[in-house]
């Protein structure tokens with residue numbers, strides 16, 4: 376296995392460490408002048424013939440800038456910056472573009488979980504509620520008590536809180552309908568971490584998941600997010616697959 380990392384910051388390095396023993400070598404490309412003692416640095420973005428798959432852990436802009444090159448190469452494409460799919464025009468272009476490619480697109484659960492349940496019961500879902508609680512400073516606020524600062528569907532949430540899009544977009548993509556995902560955002564002085572509660576209401580059953588994530592070296596990125604992408608890569612190379 377010889378992946379190409381598009382973006383070589385905090386998440387890429389977590390993924391790389393998790394893939395020890397799985398990958399022989401790797402390429403990396405970053406718009407900043409980052410260097411590594413291992414792997415081969417690309418000075419400009421292209422997809423080497425012997426690269427096995429592409430792992431994006433850069434930014435929404437990078438997904439939008441390079442997706443066509445990656446898909447044309449027919450390499451599999453793992454995307455961490457799922458916020459890119461908040462843009463409806465991009466989303467439509469992207470899904471139209473992959474129709475003529477043999478690339479497989481992998482979108483990890485990221486900073487949450489429960490996507491296996493949502494995938495299994497997708498057509499029976501009535502609604503999904505995402506309740507996100509963060510310390511007031513995450514919203515540049517100074518609340519002394521818990522405040523509901525947003526309540527609406529995921530489309531509106533994405534417009535109003537673009538820095539909080541990855542989780543709501545991943546949920547909306549898995550549900551297959553952005554309007555079925557209701558988002559509530561709380562500024563809460565009692566919490567120190569970012570907490571996501573996901574409630575699923577369906578005719579199969581009702582489910583509630585709570586994710587209290589520790590940050591990674593990049594305080595904006597939960598450690599769970601790159602770990603979930605690394606787990607997805609490993610799962611694709613294992614003979615026994617556990618969990619949906």
Ligand SMILES: NC(=O)c1ccc[n+]([C@@H]2O[C@H](COP(=O)([O-])OP(=O)(O)OC[C@H]3O[C@@H](n4cnc5c(N)ncnc54)[C@H](O)[C@@H]3O)[C@@H](O)[C@H]2O)c1
Pocket residue numbers: 381382383384385386387404405406407409432433434435436437440455456457458483484485486487541542545593595596597600
């Ligand atoms: N899916 C999820 O739930 C989830 C959760 C957390 C973070 N993320 C996303 O993962 C991504 C990476 O996070 P991180 O903690 O590694 O960030 P980071 O800032 O540590 O690293 C990102 C690296 O990508 C590079 N980069 C950015 N845009 C680029 C471009 N257009 N071309 C080339 N290189 C580019 C930067 O220079 C940087 O070195 C972010 O977009 C973040 O929003 C997703």
